[in-house]
Amino acid sequence: MTHPLMEYLPPVQQQTMHGAGKYSGAVAAGYDAKRSGDPKWTVEQTIIESWLDQMPDGSTVLDAPMGTGRFVDAYARNKFRVYGLDRQPDMLAQAEAKVKQHPGMEALFRVGDVRETGLADKSVDATLNIRITRWLTPAECQQMMREMQRVARSAIIWTARVANHSHARSRELFEQALEGWTITRDVAGYTMDYRIMCAEPV
Ligand SMILES: C[S@@+](CC[C@H](N)C(=O)[O-])C[C@H]1O[C@@H](n2cnc3c(N)ncnc32)[C@H](O)[C@@H]1O
Numbered sequence: 001m002t003h004p005l006m007e008y009l010p011p012v013q014q015q016t017m018h019g020a021g022k023y024s025g026a027v028a029a030g031y032d033a034k035r036s037g038d039p040k041w042t043v044e045q046t047i048i049e050s051w052l053d054q055m056p057d058g059s060t061v062l063d064a065p066m067g068t069g070r071f072v073d074a075y076a077r078n079k080f081r082v083y084g085l086d087r088q089p090d091m092l093a094q095a096e097a098k099v100k101q102h103p104g105m106e107a108l109f110r111v112g113d114v115r116e117t118g119l120a121d122k123s124v125d126a127t128l129n130i131r132i133t134r135w136l137t138p139a140e141c142q143q144m145m146r147e148m149q150r151v152a153r154s155a156i157i158w159t160a161r162v163a164n165h166s167h168a169r170s171r172e173l174f175e176q177a178l179e180g181w182t183i184t185r186d187v188a189g190y191t192m193d194y195r196i197m198c199a200e201p202v
Helices: 025-029 031-035 039-053 072-077 089-099 138-151 171-176
Strands: 060-063 081-086 107-111 124-129 152-161 181-188 194-201
Touching: 025 031, 025 089, 031 089, 039 072, 039 152, 039 194, 072 089, 081 089, 089 107, 124 138, 138 152, 138 171, 152 171, 171 181, 171 194
Parallel strands: 060 081, 060 124, 081 107, 124 152
Antiparallel strands: 152 194, 181 194
């Protein structure tokens, strides 16, 4: 990956092929094809894209983890400027390929961690944290929420399974980490227990 917009931090040391470390090589290459027909994916895609379309043109967003860049088309049509962060370079390579389909789109990629993004305080309008909470402990989910409040000015959008699963992370867990922000949207994804949420400053 030698795209001029790519910026690198030292790669994380743990590169296991299971758990959250599995998203490299063939898993990254086949990520979209394996998921894009699922109701979980399509419902999530529809709701989040509709929220993105309601944001002002030219907004700056942090997508963390960006994964393969599933929202790149929405970012492009809304003329968003994008920071894409993920701990797996192979996932970001897929996202970069999508960005290249939109000449002129402003995107900066970084290999890094959602709990410590390296961005300046209040440097983006909105953040997206999609399909990450199950890979973080409850305490790490709260750490991520605090980091998003630090870097975001207007909105934090995230997904979480909130009940009836070993990796469930409750709405209350996230609320406890909010300070001067409140949950303004909380809608069902493909099941009642899988939520798509948005927090905004009070
Ligand atoms: C299920 S994918 C979700 C990607 C994308 N948001 C989506 O909805 O398709 C999970 C992603 O989280 C990344 N990841 C896991 N732990 C991370 C962390 N602590 N910081 C940054 N990225 C992480 C993985 O590399 C993987 O790309």
